[in-house]
Amino acid sequence: MLFDLEKFIADKVTKRSSSFFQKDIEANSQTLRERIAGKSVLVIGGAGTIGSSYIKAVLKFNPGRLFVVDTNENGLTELTRDLRSNEDLQVPEDYKTYPLDFAHPVFEKILKKEGPFHIVANFAAHKHVRSEKDQYSVEAMIDNNVFKAKTLLDQLSIHKPERFFCVSTDKAANPVNVMGASKKLMEEVIMSYANDIPITTARFANVAFSNGSLLFGYMERLLKKQPLSCPSDVKRYFVSPEESGQICMLACMLGSPGEIFFPKFEEEKLTLFKDITDDFIPAQGFIVDLCTSEAEAKTKAKNLRSGSTAYPVYYFPTDTSGEKLFEEFYTNDDIVDRDSFQGLGVIKNAPINRKEEVGRMIQDLKAVVGRESYNKSDIVAAMKAFLPNFAHIETGKSLDQKM
Numbered sequence: 001m002l003f004d005l006e007k008f009i010a011d012k013v014t015k016r017s018s019s020f021f022q023k024d025i026e027a028n029s030q031t032l033r034e035r036i037a038g039k040s041v042l043v044i045g046g047a048g049t050i051g052s053s054y055i056k057a058v059l060k061f062n063p064g065r066l067f068v069v070d071t072n073e074n075g076l077t078e079l080t081r082d083l084r085s086n087e088d089l090q091v092p093e094d095y096k097t098y099p100l101d102f103a104h105p106v107f108e109k110i111l112k113k114e115g116p117f118h119i120v121a122n123f124a125a126h127k128h129v130r131s132e133k134d135q136y137s138v139e140a141m142i143d144n145n146v147f148k149a150k151t152l153l154d155q156l157s158i159h160k161p162e163r164f165f166c167v168s169t170d171k172a173a174n175p176v177n178v179m180g181a182s183k184k185l186m187e188e189v190i191m192s193y194a195n196d197i198p199i200t201t202a203r204f205a206n207v208a209f210s211n212g213s214l215l216f217g218y219m220e221r222l223l224k225k226q227p228l229s230c231p232s233d234v235k236r237y238f239v240s241p242e243e244s245g246q247i248c249m250l251a252c253m254l255g256s257p258g259e260i261f262f263p264k265f266e267e268e269k270l271t272l273f274k275d276i277t278d279d280f281i282p283a284q285g286f287i288v289d290l291c292t293s294e295a296e297a298k299t300k301a302k303n304l305r306s307g308s309t310a311y312p313v314y315y316f317p318t319d320t321s322g323e324k325l326f327e328e329f330y331t332n333d334d335i336v337d338r339d340s341f342q343g344l345g346v347i348k349n350a351p352i353n354r355k356e357e358v359g360r361m362i363q364d365l366k367a368v369v370g371r372e373s374y375n376k377s378d379i380v381a382a383m384k385a386f387l388p389n390f391a392h393i394e395t396g397k398s399l400d401q402k403m
Helices: 006-012 021-028 027-037 051-058 073-084 105-114 135-159 178-191 214-223 243-254 273-283 294-306 355-367 374-385
Strands: 040-044 065-069 094-098 119-122 165-167 198-202 228-231 260-264 287-291 310-316 342-346
Touching: 021 135, 021 178, 021 243, 027 243, 040 051, 051 073, 051 119, 051 243, 065 105, 073 094, 094 105, 094 374, 105 135, 105 374, 119 135, 119 243, 135 165, 135 178, 135 355, 135 374, 165 243, 165 310, 178 198, 178 355, 178 374, 198 243, 214 228, 214 273, 228 273, 228 294, 243 260, 243 342, 273 310, 287 294, 287 355, 294 310
Parallel strands: 040 065, 040 119, 065 094, 119 165, 165 198, 198 260, 228 310, 287 310
Antiparallel strands: 260 342
């Protein structure tokens, strides 16, 4: 395809010709170079959009070693091809990728034999609201986002890095879905180690056309001549893939232990998915053909195979569990520094719980999922015991029931 995705994101999604965080990178370039050049870097979940973008941001400051761990073997292959085909990046001689889970015993061997690493960044997570379906999907999400985070920090307490970063989400602020609540619990887990290890995290906006996202799905639907579908009423902040990596690098390298970073967007920067869709279809040489149902859209899509230029799209009002119509990065109780960086705000008063309290929280959650019989509402109730502001939105419908 000759479609220029980067240009489309800049023109129609972020509406920025240069990175929102470029001034912060330039202002802190010397510090970034001092803290990255020659260092040993371990990236967990590095084959995804944000993890790979973080790697590209870090490589511009010449680390000495780079190890990447991800369960997606094909993703690691594409990451390597991408990095080695990029004329602006220099891949360290000591570069290795490992297709495995970061809770696997082999991963612990890597930490022992190849570490300690100077910089460790974790991007391995369940990140989609659609992952919330039933007790099995919710348990898997909590295991990955919460339980394994503690296991990783226990290991890093023995093999201590100079800096540790773990990605969070805007949905952790006043969470309404299990994914956001699980990342809020993750924040509390990792922050309990902030007195021992320099730990930071970041909450940020949707990454435009990131792997598995709604907009990424548009590219797949186009290739398969299938209709498009999206909510008509959901607004989101967007960053480009490049910007997502830069946020994480800046938070990791410049943050003080316990700080949570977020992009300093204003409310007018919120964009409707519907508006992006209305721009995307003409950019592909089609006109929008509005449909009143999924069935109508699928029927009309058959015409695309005979050369029709009318592209069927179905817009629907949001009615699935855990969907929030807007985004927020912090709560009214947070102390926020909006002056230290041009493009980033910093939450300064994230709670640092005692490890014993975090341990009890995890024990209680494991006790629920360890029962012979339990359901999704039991897990949600247990999470609410630790997150009083978790206002779960349950409609009985999942995104898996939609196109």
